Amino acid sequence: MPFRPYIDFDGRAEEAIASYQRALGATLHFMMRHGESPELPPPGMLPPGMEQKVMHADMSVGDAHFMLSDGRCGGQPTFAGVMLNLAFPDGAAAKRAFDGLVAEGGTVTMALGATFFSPCFGMVTDRFGVPWMLMVDGPMPG
Numbered sequence: 001m002p003f004r005p006y007i008d009f010d011g012r013a014e015e016a017i018a019s020y021q022r023a024l025g026a027t028l029h030f031m032m033r034h035g036e037s038p039e040l041p042p043p044g045m046l047p048p049g050m051e052q053k054v055m056h057a058d059m060s061v062g063d064a065h066f067m068l069s070d071g072r073c074g075g076q077p078t079f080a081g082v083m084l085n086l087a088f089p090d091g092a093a094a095k096r097a098f099d100g101l102v103a104e105g106g107t108v109t110m111a112l113g114a115t116f117f118s119p120c121f122g123m124v125t126d127r128f129g130v131p132w133m134l135m136v137d138g139p140m141p142g
Helices: 013-024 091-103
Strands: 006-008 027-033 054-061 064-069 084-088 107-113 120-125 131-136
Touching (some): 013 054, 013 064, 084 091, 091 107, 091 120, 091 131
Parallel strands (some): 006 064, 084 131
Antiparallel strands (some): 054 064, 107 120, 120 131
């Protein structure tokens, strides 16, 4: 059974989609705006002006899928207690993703390098506040 994180960008989903396409080479598979929904929400559920905001989108980086939306559109997304982990086949791919997130305004929280559990591991908090762990799967200590 696939596990797919659903990320609420609080009004910045379209910006995040473009950023992840540039930084991670992410592929956008589907996007629907509130105004395109075949079912109208109950009256008063959405504030005026939400018609062009992202109701739902599906993206992938390699075989890792995640979904996202604009949520309630307050403009200040918060991501506490969760990190997204991407495992790459080699250090060059991990470095490209790491450098891409940094180039898109991310902050390095742990420099990319070898650890006891991975030949290449690093952490970046992107400009939206999403914490990422980027790594190459390695032998786990036994």
